[in-house]
Amino acid sequence: xLDYVPYDDKTQMDRQIQRYPKxxxxxxxxxxxxxxxxxxxxxxxxxxxERFQAQTADLSRTSARAVGQLISVxxxxxxxxxxxxxxxxxxxxxxxxxxxYIHEIDRHKAPLDPNFSGQARLVTNKEGEYLxxxxxxxxxxxxxxxxxxxxxHIHFSIFGMSWMDRYITQVFFPGExxxxxxxxxxxxxxPEARDRAxxxxxxxxxxDESLMKYQLDFVLRGKNKTPELP
Amino acid sequence: xxxxxxxxxxxxxxxxxxxNGTNDLTNKxxxxxxxxxxxxxxxxxxxxxxxxTIIEVWxxxxxxxxxxxLDERASEADPNFQGWGRDRTDEHGRYAFHTVxxxxxxxxxxxINVMILAIGLTRRLVSTIFFANATDPVLxxxxxxxxxxxxxxxxxxGEYEFNIILRGENETPFFED
Numbered sequence: 001x002l003d004y005v006p007y008d009d010k011t012q013m014d015r016q017i018q019r020y021p022k023x024x025x026x027x028x029x030x031x032x033x034x035x036x037x038x039x040x041x042x043x044x045x046x047x048x049x050e051r052f053q054a055q056t057a058d059l060s061r062t063s064a065r066a067v068g069q070l071i072s073v074x075x076x077x078x079x080x081x082x083x084x085x086x087x088x089x090x091x092x093x094x095x096x097x098x099x100x101y102i103h104e105i106d107r108h109k110a111p112l113d114p115n116f117s118g119q120a121r122l123v124t125n126k127e128g129e130y131l132x133x134x135x136x137x138x139x140x141x142x143x144x145x146x147x148x149x150x151x152x153h154i155h156f157s158i159f160g161m162s163w164m165d166r167y168i169t170q171v172f173f174p175g176e177x178x179x180x181x182x183x184x185x186x187x188x189x190x191p192e193a194r195d196r197a198x199x200x201x202x203x204x205x206x207x208d209e210s211l212m213k214y215q216l217d218f219v220l221r222g223k224n225k226t227p228e229l230p
Numbered sequence: 231x232x233x234x235x236x237x238x239x240x241x242x243x244x245x246x247x248x249x250n251g252t253n254d255l256t257n258k259x260x261x262x263x264x265x266x267x268x269x270x271x272x273x274x275x276x277x278x279x280x281x282x283t284i285i286e287v288w289x290x291x292x293x294x295x296x297x298x299x300l301d302e303r304a305s306e307a308d309p310n311f312q313g314w315g316r317d318r319t320d321e322h323g324r325y326a327f328h329t330v331x332x333x334x335x336x337x338x339x340x341x342i343n344v345m346i347l348a349i350g351l352t353r354r355l356v357s358t359i360f361f362a363n364a365t366d367p368v369l370x371x372x373x374x375x376x377x378x379x380x381x382x383x384x385x386x387x388g389e390y391e392f393n394i395i396l397r398g399e400n401e402t403p404f405f406e407d
Binding site: 006007008011012014015017020021023024025026027028029030032033034035036038039040041043044045047048051078080081082091093095101102103104106118119155157162163164166167168169170184187188193194196197218219220221 | 238301367407
């Protein structure tokens with residue numbers, strides 16, 4: 001049986017962040033309660049591929065190529081014991097190259113791109129790998145803050161094997177000046193853990209479609225499965 | 231051994247396409263069992279409704295079966311029942327799910343697992359919705375005076391209400407994650 005130990009707070013974002021007011025009005029004031037994990041928590045929505053019609057995705061074009069820097073993003077999803085997690089559904093969403101989302105509450109005065117939806121669903125292969133092409137997202141201001149600019153990032157929502165490894169995050173790009181001041185990225189205090197929220201640049205390719213390549217592996221919770229007898 | 235990746239906030243711009251049409255777990259009523267509507271509001275400190283909060287649920291079908299390889303009875307799971315659902319709160323902080331009353335499973339009272347994702351939360355919040363304040367290994371972990379907070383209130387025929395108070399007076403109990 002897979003074991004799901006609680007997230008180690010040292011490797012995670014702080015729950016409350018100075019100058020991020022909603023973290024003070026929304027994070028519960030009472031301590032979280034320990035509970036046993038039964039079948040209900042150890043199972044989860046592991047079979048959403050068909051319902052979502054998820055597939056390998058190219059966000060960089062609809063009928064025509066979206067405006068911006070073409071990139072590929074790839075990586076592998078494993079559990080804490082390094083076992084590849086195949087058949088995981090990923091939901092991705094991101095701003096366009098001008099830092100604008102297709103969303104009713106995005107008030108940033110930047111143009112939308114008719115050829116860029118900024119969202120997709122895909123599935124990991126047998127080796128737990130994912131791969132998609134997209135446009136590098138732009139930075140954008142958090143208008144109500146009066147100062148905070150979000151560095152370029154891509155959001156990931158991942159459905160693993162169980163309710164316990166349901167995972168949401170956002171991944172940043174290396175070398176961005178705004179990374180230094182971002183409230184969320186820097187809420188991961190441990191530099192090593194912070195690096196695990198930043199893509200690795202793995203080179204540029206030249207060809208029919210020339211692009212820059214980024215890579216990030218994810219580790220979902222789950223370990224210590226009893227070895228299966230032969 | 232590897233270390234679990236850092237969780238992140240869902241932020242304000244989760245695509246509405248991802249939360250449209252995902253709050254009906256019954257395949258338009260075709261699922262077996264007692265159909266119910268589960269509604270409620272999600273509020274933050276001061277009782278202020280939260281808009282644009284994402285709620286996901288995971289539950290057994292009306293016979294207490296999960297469509298998942300770990301459930302030995304998975305092959306008997308109701309083909310018309312989706313154990314998973316998602317909704318987004320409106321400007322009044324309201325959400326709604328169309329589902330069935332989950333069956334009891336070994337050692338557990340009927341219940342629905344629920345998680346909250348919102349601006350301001352760098353991690354998801356997880357809790358459990360029950361239908362009665364009765365002995366259950368998870369509900370028993372909650373201080374007795376707070377257990378009623380995890381029980382959905384019947385408000386009509388097939389209608390249940392479960393309000394979520396993220397922070398403040400009568401705060402909803404949440405579990406370690």
